[in-house]
Amino acid sequence: MDNKTPLIALMGNPNSGKTAIFNLLTGMNQKVSNYPGITVEQRRGNAQLTDTCAVQIMDMPGTYSLTPESLDEKIVAQQTLKWLNGIDRPAAIISVVDAGNLSRNLYLTSQVMELGIPVIIALNMMDRVKKKNQNIDSKELQKILGVHAVVPMSAREKWGINELQSELLNVITKANIEVSTHIQMEIPKEIEKIISPISEFLYDKNNHDNYITNVQALRIITRKSALELYSECKNLTGAEIKSLTLLRDNVAHEIDELGLNHRILEATLRFEMLDNALKDHTLINQSEIKNQSRSERVDKILTHKWVGPLIFITLLYGIFQSIFTWATIPMQYIDSAVGYLGNYCVQLFSPGILRDLLVEGIISGVGAILIFLPQILILMFFMTILEDTGYMARVAFMMDKLMNKIGLHGKSVLPLMSGYACAIPGIMATRTIDSWKERLITIIVLPLISCSARLPVYTLMIGAFIPNKPILGFLNLQGLTMVLMYFLGTVTAMVIAAIISRFIEEKGKSSFVMEMPPYRMPLAVSLFRQVYTRGKLFVINAGKIIMAISIVLWFLASFPKPDSDEESFSIQNSYAGKIGHAIEPVIAPLGFDWKIGVGLITSFAAREVMVSTLATLYNVEDEGDDFVGITEALKNEVNPLTGLPKYTPLVALSIMVFYVYAAQCMATFAIVKNETNSWKWPLIMIVYMTGLAYIGSLLVYQGGQMLGFT
Ligand code: GDP
Ligand code: MG
Numbered sequence: 001m002d003n004k005t006p007l008i009a010l011m012g013n014p015n016s017g018k019t020a021i022f023n024l025l026t027g028m029n030q031k032v033s034n035y036p037g038i039t040v041e042q043r044r045g046n047a048q049l050t051d052t053c054a055v056q057i058m059d060m061p062g063t064y065s066l067t068p069e070s071l072d073e074k075i076v077a078q079q080t081l082k083w084l085n086g087i088d089r090p091a092a093i094i095s096v097v098d099a100g101n102l103s104r105n106l107y108l109t110s111q112v113m114e115l116g117i118p119v120i121i122a123l124n125m126m127d128r129v130k131k132k133n134q135n136i137d138s139k140e141l142q143k144i145l146g147v148h149a150v151v152p153m154s155a156r157e158k159w160g161i162n163e164l165q166s167e168l169l170n171v172i173t174k175a176n177i178e179v180s181t182h183i184q185m186e187i188p189k190e191i192e193k194i195i196s197p198i199s200e201f202l203y204d205k206n207n208h209d210n211y212i213t214n215v216q217a218l219r220i221i222t223r224k225s226a227l228e229l230y231s232e233c234k235n236l237t238g239a240e241i242k243s244l245t246l247l248r249d250n251v252a253h254e255i256d257e258l259g260l261n262h263r264i265l266e267a268t269l270r271f272e273m274l275d276n277a278l279k280d281h282t283l284i285n286q287s288e289i290k291n292q293s294r295s296e297r298v299d300k301i302l303t304h305k306w307v308g309p310l311i312f313i314t315l316l317y318g319i320f321q322s323i324f325t326w327a328t329i330p331m332q333y334i335d336s337a338v339g340y341l342g343n344y345c346v347q348l349f350s351p352g353i354l355r356d357l358l359v360e361g362i363i364s365g366v367g368a369i370l371i372f373l374p375q376i377l378i379l380m381f382f383m384t385i386l387e388d389t390g391y392m393a394r395v396a397f398m399m400d401k402l403m404n405k406i407g408l409h410g411k412s413v414l415p416l417m418s419g420y421a422c423a424i425p426g427i428m429a430t431r432t433i434d435s436w437k438e439r440l441i442t443i444i445v446l447p448l449i450s451c452s453a454r455l456p457v458y459t460l461m462i463g464a465f466i467p468n469k470p471i472l473g474f475l476n477l478q479g480l481t482m483v484l485m486y487f488l489g490t491v492t493a494m495v496i497a498a499i500i501s502r503f504i505e506e507k508g509k510s511s512f513v514m515e516m517p518p519y520r521m522p523l524a525v526s527l528f529r530q531v532y533t534r535g536k537l538f539v540i541n542a543g544k545i546i547m548a549i550s551i552v553l554w555f556l557a558s559f560p561k562p563d564s565d566e567e568s569f570s571i572q573n574s575y576a577g578k579i580g581h582a583i584e585p586v587i588a589p590l591g592f593d594w595k596i597g598v599g600l601i602t603s604f605a606a607r608e609v610m611v612s613t614l615a616t617l618y619n620v621e622d623e624g625d626d627f628v629g630i631t632e633a634l635k636n637e638v639n640p641l642t643g644l645p646k647y648t649p650l651v652a653l654s655i656m657v658f659y660v661y662a663a664q665c666m667a668t669f670a671i672v673k674n675e676t677n678s679w680k681w682p683l684i685m686i687v688y689m690t691g692l693a694y695i696g697s698l699l700v701y702q703g704g705q706m707l708g709f710t
Helices: 018-026 071-084 098-115 125-131 136-143 159-172 189-204 212-220 224-233 238-257 262-279 287-304 307-348 355-370 373-389 389-404 410-418 423-432 436-450 452-465 477-500 526-556 575-590 595-601 610-616 625-637 651-663 666-676 680-706
Strands: 007-012 031-032 039-049 053-059 092-099 119-124 149-152
Touching: 018 039, 018 053, 018 092, 018 159, 018 526, 031 389, 039 098, 071 098, 071 224, 092 098, 098 119, 098 125, 098 136, 119 136, 119 159, 119 680, 125 651, 136 149, 136 212, 149 452, 159 452, 189 212, 212 224, 212 238, 212 262, 224 238, 287 307, 287 389, 287 575, 307 355, 307 373, 307 389, 307 452, 307 526, 307 575, 355 389, 355 526, 373 389, 373 410, 373 423, 373 680, 389 410, 410 423, 410 436, 423 436, 423 526, 423 666, 436 477, 436 680, 452 477, 452 610, 452 625, 452 651, 477 575, 477 651, 526 666, 526 680, 575 595, 575 680, 595 610, 666 680
Parallel strands: 007 053, 007 092, 092 119, 119 149
Antiparallel strands: 031 039, 039 053
């Protein structure tokens, strides 16, 4: 994709079908990357219009307006501001409009039309309009607005795309294309006068006409973040920013004094303009209201005070159940395929360090990455469905009040729930949360939710040391302990969220003016492509980090080699073993000995590795069901000083509490690094989680001993 191919920007509201159109235009010719410095996906792809003419299409994040609110919208606002100032201007803009929600979607289109770039409206979802026996007069709409073309189409039924391509060709081949807009906001004289100090300030910096300058002033008045973007784009000095901010605050105040609201000033004027422009024309030969009310009727049930949450919980239960049942089989396959590959390499190569590195370091590292894939893909599959059908918006709306109390967002619910399966897909799913702060807090507390990798550790400890006896008649002590561990993690996550939300500064607050998109059948192609993209992103980006750490762990567990070949090598002589011994004084107050210490270190690869490490340390023969062997070995271990059993129920409890809190999964932190684009947050998480684990275990063990438990 060289720079000479004309650039076409695809813009539109979320869920208007941009990605579907993008896929139709570009086919498989696409490249997904992140915007520099942030984790918003940027898709670009080439579209062949004729044999000799290709364009580059850029799928922009979905946005309702050019006033920057969420991260996605900020990116779009920033880009368009650059275009307005002549930087990286695309040759044309395709404004994707949901034909079923015409006036609402045209809001963004009307803003985009003010950029001085030819606009083609892709009037998408016409299939739904037609189904209701409606039609939209696209020629008339084109005339009213003054855009280059309006192309009715359906990305789902794949028609209209040829017309869109030929309009594109038309725009980029015409020499002097006329860019005009037939509609402009009427800014009342009174308001124009109030905002004039800002307009004058901007006018000095700009070379735009009065109208565009006024529009910019309105946007700066609406949101401070618009002012920040403007200052950035224009390289304003500190002093200039200060005086512009002062002007802005004064003007905003004056507007509010008039009884207007400065935050919706542009919206009011713009909707007025659209209403006026469209009202005298019969664009649509039936009203839009009918469609609305059907969605509304469904909403009455799905967001009902108690029926709503009940449906949500049932859905979640179904999703998790299927993750557990569906993921186990592919996970077993991956596990045995990796084992097979390892064995194959063992036979293929002669013994030596390189073979060990390949088999125990690299291949098992790859295994550690791939084993997560089934869960990630399945969860992403369901999340995308919930998102695309419009249901997630309802859930977020329902849960928002509750989640706000602990500094989270309604959209945090599903990622947090995913944490019970695995933190990684949960963390990736936080991308739907607009506010940076709420997203970050969700990420920070997510690994506290007990994931499925803790289960083997809980099972081993409970099976070996917690007596299987009834409690209160109907409960069972073992089951109760298990529930307690899950409960501990969940409650701690909530508490930590509530605490840190006071300390993390908001980068642009998101107000909850979310729109309820109409319910819609997801498109299979989009669905699978999104799942595929996420999976690939995980394997490649997190994979690099996981691989590096696997090799380090392999090195620690296999070196130094014994001097002579006679001595057999065992992990206790390795660096990991030595570290285990070295940290023994530190972990002794928790009731742990050096063997547990080695387990804690190797657990950093993945928590369940603890079980196999202990099995190795106790020289338990690995005969399939190694829980039984190791359970006995742990029970029989005697403290040489006292002659009493070394591991007691109290030690087991302390170990479990440690595993509830400890930061032990490198894959999680690799993903956090990826999603936050810095090592700062993963490091903070490792520190706070390790601290919690240590204090938690210390309290359990020391407190337990004080109370006379063993
Ligand atoms: P984006 O958020 O703008 O990228 O929208 P997507 O391309 O992801 O589409 C959102 C949803 O609308 C998906 O479920 C699509 O399957 C669906 N969709 C896209 N185009 C059409 C269309 O022309 N007709 C109908 N009925 N649905 C569509
Ligand atoms: Mg999209």
